[in-house]
Amino acid sequence: MNTSIVIADDHPLMLRGLTDFLTSKGFNIIGSATDGNAAYNLIVKLKPEIAILDIRMPHKTGLEIAEECQKNGLPTKVILITFDKEEELFDKAKSFNVYGYILKEFAVEEIETCIEHVVNGNPYFSEEIAEHLNCNLINSHLEELDKLTKSELKIVKLISDNKTSHDIANELSISIRTVDKHRSNIVAKLGLDNKPTSLSIWANLNKSNL
Structure with a gap:
């Protein structure tokens, strides 16, 4: 530690x-x-x-x-x-x-x-x-959620539980590369910026809607 x-x-x-x-x-x-x-x-x-x-x-x-x-x-x-x-x-x-x-x-x-x-x-x-925070941060991408596939939604939910790509790959029995590909598709669909923390922050803030 x-x-x-x-x-x-x-x-x-x-x-x-x-x-x-x-x-x-x-x-x-x-x-x-x-x-x-x-x-x-x-x-x-x-x-x-x-x-x-x-x-x-x-x-x-x-x-x-x-x-x-x-x-x-x-x-x-x-x-x-x-x-x-x-x-x-x-x-x-x-x-x-x-x-x-x-x-x-x-x-x-x-x-x-x-x-x-x-x-x-x-x-x-x-x-x-x-x-x-104003709800606009939380709600601004909610309509985009409909664009996500079932697998992508599953991944966003795991990200909101603070799971790493490695954890998600193990849990869903897929490769880390596949997880990363999903992540970049999700970021694009939600219209988030490409910073490494953006998707985690968004998933955390929207946890109750996932």
């Missing part, structure tokens, strides 16, 4: 709380920072597997750091913690390939589950955020 993590938050209590909590759970906290510049420098220098960032920090916001990481091809997966539920921020986070987005008031309850998902390459978003 020795996942390397950098944490940044400009609230010392939040920073200490999360650091102590994750350390006690056996995670390897290799650095912490109280502002965005320091956080980004730590990510560049230490290349942690995961960076847990407050969205609003001096010098650089968590979103700006995520954008820089994406632009510069850094392997670190970003988890944002925030009090914000605005759809615009959420959309930005998705476009910068952010893997996790959790609300501060649930951070300690959700962070472990979030890290577990992210380590396995699956995005994780607080349910509360999904609920607060």
